[in-house]
C-alpha cells in the first residue's frame with residue numbers, strides 16, 4: 001500500500017479520547033483549514049476587499065476546486081463546478097436532464113433508499129413544471145427491472161445513506177442508456193469514500209456534497225458534474241448571473257456560459273471554499289484504491305466484532321464488498337438510545353430513523369485500533385444495557 005494513512009491522520013485535529021465514526025455526515029477539521037480561512041479573512045477580505053475577486057482568485061474557486069474534486073471521482077478536467085447546497089444541485093441536474101430527455105417520456109425513476117431531499121426536490125420541480133411528470137420510487141433492488149422505455153431520467157444515490165448499500169453505477173448507467181434514459185448520480189456517500197470513475201461509466205450528471213467524506217466543514221458547497229459531451233447543450237434552470245456567458249457585461253437577458261460554468265448560480269461561498277481547499281490538500285498523496293482496500297478492512301473488522309458479540313443487533317449493510325460503501329449500519333428498536341449511550345462513552349456515530357445505528361469508516365483518520373475500541377464499547381453498551389436510561393430517550397433536533 002503506497003498511501004501513508006498514519007500521515008493523513010496527523011493532518012486532522014481530532015478531539016482527544018474520541019473515536020469519530022461520523023465522517024460520513026460531517027468530516028472532522030483538517031489542521032490546515034483554520035489557518036487557511038484566517039488568511040482568507042485577514043489577508044484577502046481584510047486587505048484586498050473587493051479586489052479579492054480577481055487578486056485572490058475568488059471568482060475562479062468554483063471551477064478550480066471542482067477540478068480538485070473531479071480527480072477523486074474520475075471526472076474530466078473542466079467538468080465539475082462548486083456552489084450552493086446539494087439540494088439545489090439535485091434540482092439543477094434534474095431540470096437539465098428532463099430538458100434533454102426523450103420527448104414524451106414522463107417518468108423520473110428513483111429508489112426508496114434515496115435521501116429524502118433528493119426526492120423532495122424532484123417532487124417540487126415536477127410540480128412547478130406542470131407537465132405531468134411522475135416520480136416513480138421503487139425498492140433499491142428493483143431499479144434495474146424498472147428501467148424501461150417510459151423512463152426519462154434515472155436519478156439515484158450510489159450509496160444508500162441508511163444502509164450503506166451500493167448500486168452498480170456502471171451497469172445501471174449502461175442499462176439506462178440502452179433504454180434511452182438520462183442518468184443523475186448523487187455521490188454524497190461516494191466522493192472521498194470509494195473510487196468513482198464518472199468518465200469511464202459514461203455518467204451524464206452527477207452531484208455531491210463536500211462536507212461529508214471530503215471534510216470541507218459545515219455548510220461547505222456542493223458540486224455538480226455534467227459530461228463534457230452534454231455541457232454545452234444543457235439548459236440551466238437556475239439561470240443566475242454567474243452562470244451567464246459574460247456576467248460583467250450585465251446584459252438584459254440570459255445567455256448560458258461555456259460548458260460547466262453555466263451551472264454556477266450566484267456569488268460563491270468564498271470562506272467555505274478556503275476551508276475546502278485546505279481539506280482537499282489532504283488527498284494529494286492518497287490512492288483511492290488504497291483507501292478502498294483499507295475501508296473494506298475496517299468495515300469487515302467492525303462487522304465481525306459486533307456480530308460475534310451482539311446477536312441483538314441486525315446488520316443492515318450488505319456483506320458483499322461490491323455491494324457496499326464505506327459505512328456499516330445495524331438495526332435495533334432502541335437505536336436512538338443506544339447511539340446516545342455510545343456517544344456518552346466517546347464513540348460518535350449517528351442514528352437514522354426509524355431504527356438505524358450508522359457508523360462511517362474513513363481511513364484518512366480512522367485506524368484499526370480505533371475500530372477495535374469502538375466495537376468493544378458498543379459490545380459493552382449492549383451487554384450491560386447502558387442505553388436504558390431516560391436521558392437517552394429524548395431526541396435532539398439533529399440526530
Ligand SMILES: *Cc1c(COP(=O)(O)O)cnc(C)c1O
Nearest residue numbers: 085086087115117157161186188
Ligand atoms: C447529505 C445528503 C444530502 C444533503 O443535502 P444538502 O442540500 O447539502 O443539505 C442530499 N442528498 C444526499 C444523498 C445526501 O446524502
